[in-house]
Amino acid sequence: MSAAPLPLQSQDFPAWYGQVVRRADLAENSVVRGAMVIKPYGYAIWEAIQRELDARIKATGHENFYFPLLVPASVLAQEGELIEGFAPEVAMVTEAGGKKLDEPLAVRPTSEAAIWAAYDRWMESYRDLPLLYNQWANVVRWELRPRILLRTSEFLWQEGHTAHETEDEAVAEVLTILHEVYADVVENVLAIPVLRGRKSASERFPGAVDTYALEALMRDGKALQAATSHYLGQGFPRAFGVTFTGRDGRPQHPYATSWGATTRLVGGVVMVHGDDAGLRLPPAVAPYQVVIVPIVRDDDRAEVLAASAAVAAELRSAGIRVRLDDRDGHRPGFKFHEWELKGAPCRVEIGARDLAAGAVTVARRDTGTRTTVSLAALAGELERLLADIQRAMFAAALAGRVRRTARPETYDEMIAYLREAAGFARAAWCGDAACEARVKHESSATIRVLPLDERPAASDRCVCCGAAARSVAVWAQAY
């Protein structure tokens, strides 16, 4: 662990991000271009995200299954828009067992094709619907410009794939996932405030009728898509010839959805909460919510270590994730810095001085404050403190987003704001792709989302062309 200070966020955010990811032991680049090794500490954060998402996916009525990594190229090509959208980034296996394959096998960039090719066999009548399934998987997309945790050529995710009898039901599914699964986890577990909305046509998933997404704002003013939920209509069922017998006895196509969230969320946690001292983890995803640092001298070593182990055991039985950092050979100051870099929400210092007073010293990572807490009250106090940190981190992130959200009056004002990646810009939009393209061309910012909870006023005019507004759009530079 280097003692060199991190780059400052305000001076070089990309350098800060890269060093935090590496020095906090979240992940590192592998020998394969753009692919990452997720290290144990980073994987533990992903596991917490998985647990929380999985619980909600199941609570909303879904089951997990698993499809193969390899998809015949012809199957992948069966849905025109999908293959058109993904073709440039699909990796192909052309050789196996020492022989050239008759048909190349695509490494899935997403699994709609493979799954819809199978769903044909899984439904006969409306009585078989809905199909509410999800899988945890890895996918490969040969991105031109990878960025660790945010855009890697292989990443982990979950992808849900459902089939419904009616359009209303499918649309309701897409929104249930958006709100009850994704927004709930991202806001209440990761403490990242999100905008919920629809994507413009140009930002839609290939093959989707409508794409809904969560958009979060990072501390450098750029947006990150945190999760997506797609209403696919009947396109995939048609392309794969999937029909069921309806209530009227006639064959019909089901209505489809798909939705996903990825390891990118770990990068989002870093960029939303991290500060110049390193990572700050919300307690709900922190691998260790409390780190105990014993402070020993030769003459009190045994006593202090025994007391620390006892405290650790007590906190664990209270359901707190605890790490007792009893490593020899590192002094307390070193450990304080390291756990601040790694974002542990709470630190408990236990030394002879504390024990003599029947108390310990508790420091919180988000604010840096230190207090003395009696040993008798420690477990209860830490539970309260962890809950408070979780709330405070969300509130701080929300305040940051509000501060970085502009409502520009004029087009020029908006372009200037977007060019410097100052944050979200909310403005009325006519719905014309030409206006969207012009903003992108002049600022490189895109429409991140058309918020679900906002409608333009009757008098609102498009910020770009002045025509009557069809929706409110939120623009930003994005990762």
Added chain:
RNA sequence: CGGGACGUGGCGCAGCCUGGUAGCGCACCUGCUUUGGGAGCAGGGGGUCGCGAGUUCGAAUCUCGCCGUCCCGACCA
């Protein structure tokens, strides 16, 4: 694919201009002393200098080719 930078122990770098067989900081190992905000001293281990060819008595250093990485754009969760 376009623009820029860079490849030297695990990480960060110097050495290259002016060729002579590799060095610094951190990390690592051993020992002793330390331990309430990144410990000190002593000793030690680890590098075909990205790859290939060429020039030369001799190449990390000069020449040519290739490969790779990072940053900025287009693609994108």
